[in-house]
Amino acid sequence: MSPLPPLTIIPAHLQTVADYEQQSSQHLAESTWHYLQGGAMHELSVQENQIQFQDIRLIPRHLNDFSQSNTRVNLFGMDYPHPIFLAPIGHQALFHSQAEQATALAAELMQSNFVLSTLSNTHMEALNKENPYKWFQLYWQANREKSLALIQLAEQHNYKAIVITIDAPHTGIRDRERKIFFQLPNEMPHPHASVDLEIGNLAADEHPIFQGLMKVAPKWEDIEWLMGNTKLPVILKGVLHPADAKKAVECGISGLIVSNHGGRVLDTTIPPLIALQKIRAVVPVSYPLLLDGGIRRGSDIFKAIALGASAVLIGRPYIYGLATAGALGVAHVLKILKEEFEVTMALMGTTTLQEINHDFINQ
Ligand SMILES: Cc1cc2nc3c(=O)[nH]c(=O)nc-3n(C[C@H](O)[C@H](O)[C@H](O)COP(=O)(O)O)c2cc1C
Numbered sequence: 012m013s014p015l016p017p018l019t020i021i022p023a024h025l026q027t028v029a030d031y032e033q034q035s036s037q038h039l040a041e042s043t044w045h046y047l048q049g050g051a052m053h054e055l056s057v058q059e060n061q062i063q064f065q066d067i068r069l070i071p072r073h074l075n076d077f078s079q080s081n082t083r084v085n086l087f088g089m090d091y092p093h094p095i096f097l098a099p100i101g102h103q104a105l106f107h108s109q110a111e112q113a114t115a116l117a118a119e120l121m122q123s124n125f126v127l128s129t130l131s132n133t134h135m136e137a138l139n140k141e142n143p144y145k146w147f148q149l150y151w152q153a154n155r156e157k158s159l160a161l162i163q164l165a166e167q168h169n170y171k172a173i174v175i176t177i178d179a180p181h182t183g184i185r186d187r188e189r190k191i192f193f194q195l196p197n198e199m200p201h202p203h204a205s206v207d208l209e210i211g212n213l214a215a216d217e218h219p220i221f222q223g224l225m226k227v228a229p230k231w232e233d234i235e236w237l238m239g240n241t242k243l244p245v246i247l248k249g250v251l252h253p254a255d256a257k258k259a260v261e262c263g264i265s266g267l268i269v270s271n272h273g274g275r276v277l278d279t280t281i282p283p284l285i286a287l288q289k290i291r292a293v294v295p296v297s298y299p300l301l302l303d304g305g306i307r308r309g310s311d312i313f314k315a316i317a318l319g320a321s322a323v324l325i326g327r328p329y330i331y332g333l334a335t336a337g338a339l340g341v342a343h344v345l346k347i348l349k350e351e352f353e354v355t356m357a358l359m360g361t362t363t364l365q366e367i368n369h370d371f372i373n374q
Pocket residue numbers: 046047048060098099100101128129130148176248270271272273274275303304305306324325326327328
């Protein structure tokens with residue numbers, strides 16, 4: 012069956028992220044659906060990312076005064092009205108003809124930070140320069156000069172931070188994609204970088220991975236060099252080990268995204284929510300830690316903040332909105348999660364993000 016065209020109005024039955032998930036499957040080609048939903052190997056981490064929230068129990072408090080309450084957060088010198096950001100997702104033309112333009116528009120409207128991927132189909136200069144709710148995500152470009160050139164372009168076009176994704180120097184082994192021979196369309200534009208990095212020819216006795224992609228992967232020295240060449244905050248995405256978190260703090264990295272890439276790179280990683288707690292224990296008290304992976308409800312956002320997150324990112328949920336109804340769908344998904352989060356805060360008796368802490372979790 013060919014996919015349905017995107018909707019132009021939101022029908023009343025779309026009330027949760029799960030509703031959007033179901034609806035969006037009707038608007039996407041089957042191979043695109045598997046690309047979006049899938050992950051590495053057995054996809055245990057994909058599943059566990061959602062289970063990690065379902066396993067946690069809340070302990071509410073009551074009778075607080077809510078007259079001054081809000082969901083505001085301040086990160087890297089900027090105020091955000093809520094802590095729900097949009098994670099970098101490449102190739103968004105797969106999901107809707109307006110691709111990243113639609114996502115950025117919805118993010119701006121909802122004052123949610125959008126992280127534009129290196130592998131976007133939309134050039135970073137095509138997004139509204141005045142919109143302050145945008146960061147750029149860098150996939151290391153095999154050498155320092157090419158990587159820095161992208162960062163400088165982001166600076167010129169008013170992106171407010173650089174997110175360097177460090178957990179995917181090689182693509183994950185995605186059985187699902189391999190089985191259906193998933194390939195990106197040949198004609199798909201990638202204005203910032205080619206999808207495949209150039210690694211040159213290998214000698215017969217060289218390892219195709221170690222002397223291939225891993226040879227051009229970034230190292231700590233490269234990240235430090237980049238930081239020395241930009242004034243923007245640099246955030247590392249994909250950190251799970253507390254020792255890496257400690258090292259990042261020592262190097263002067265501005266913040267971390269605790270993430271397993273939505274379970275798409277390495278299967279059976281530590282759940283990001285557990286990693287978050289281990290990392291929170293070794294970094295300075297107010298050090299920015301963002302969390303992504305598996306967030307589907309406002310109560311998940313509450314749990315992430317209670318366990319040490321400063322803010323969260325969503326990936327697949329906003330793509331469900333994009334595929335269903337373009338910018339309107341993305342904005343609606345954000346609105347749903349924001350409202351669910353506010354209701355959770357109210358029912359938990361917490362009036363600001365600063366009040367949300369471990370005491371509200373039964374562990
Ligand atoms: C289709 C797809 C494409 C992605 N592309 C990127 C990317 O270009 N760069 C990146 O850092 N992460 C990428 N990610 C990972 C997301 O940024 C994020 O970590 C993940 O989706 C969070 O999990 P969730 O989908 O359960 O919310 C991608 C994820 C998906 C599902």
